[in-house]
């Protein structure tokens with residue numbers, strides 16, 4: 507059985523470190539996993555009118571529907587995110603909000619969630635990760651325990667070839683991915 511994992515990156519810029527970390531993490535999944543980047547760039551800003559039964563003249567954007575279907579077809583979701591102004595970048599929060607509706611069919615419910623945060627500072631996106639955990643806490647999403655992954659001074663961790671500079675970073679991220687994969691296999695949605 508192959509477990510499909512959706513990997514969401516909280517940065518839109520071309521040379522995003524989060525994206526590079528995500529690609530490394532994808533390479534660490536076991537053979538019985540199919541982990542893929544899910545692009546969130548073109549998701550329209552969340553507007554509840556699209557999910558409000560009393561609003562009948564606004565059609566749900568197809569991007570919302572596709573995103574929700576992709577998440578619902580996943581056995582788990584891995585978030586890899588930087589920190590913007592001490593919280594989750596807007597593009598990622600927008601994706602969380604879109605997946606959180608409609609109330610009767612929430613894409614996130616019970617889905618195992620992994621979180622990797624990073625920042626150029628020493629805190630490794632700590633506040634971003636905690637804020638993301640807070641937002642997800644509404645959806646009963648199981649997550650790996652300690653140690654959490656906060657990658658500080660992240661502009662120094664990925665080499666020009668896209669791989670981690672230090673073996674220790676690779677081992678740390680791989681260990682997290684292994685624990686996340688174990689959680690997914692054990693989960694009802696996995």
Ligand SMILES: Cc1cc2nc3c(=O)[nH]c(=O)nc-3n(C[C@H](O)[C@H](O)[C@H](O)COP(=O)(O)O)c2cc1C
Nearest residue numbers: 517519522523524525588589590591592625626627
């Ligand atoms: C709008 C904005 C806000 C930021 N706020 C924070 C912050 O609160 N804490 C922090 O450590 N770094 C902050 N940074 C620096 C980011 O950690 C850094 O730009 C990082 O490389 C962005 O991630 P990316 O490479 O995946 O795009 C901020 C950067 C931007 C552009």
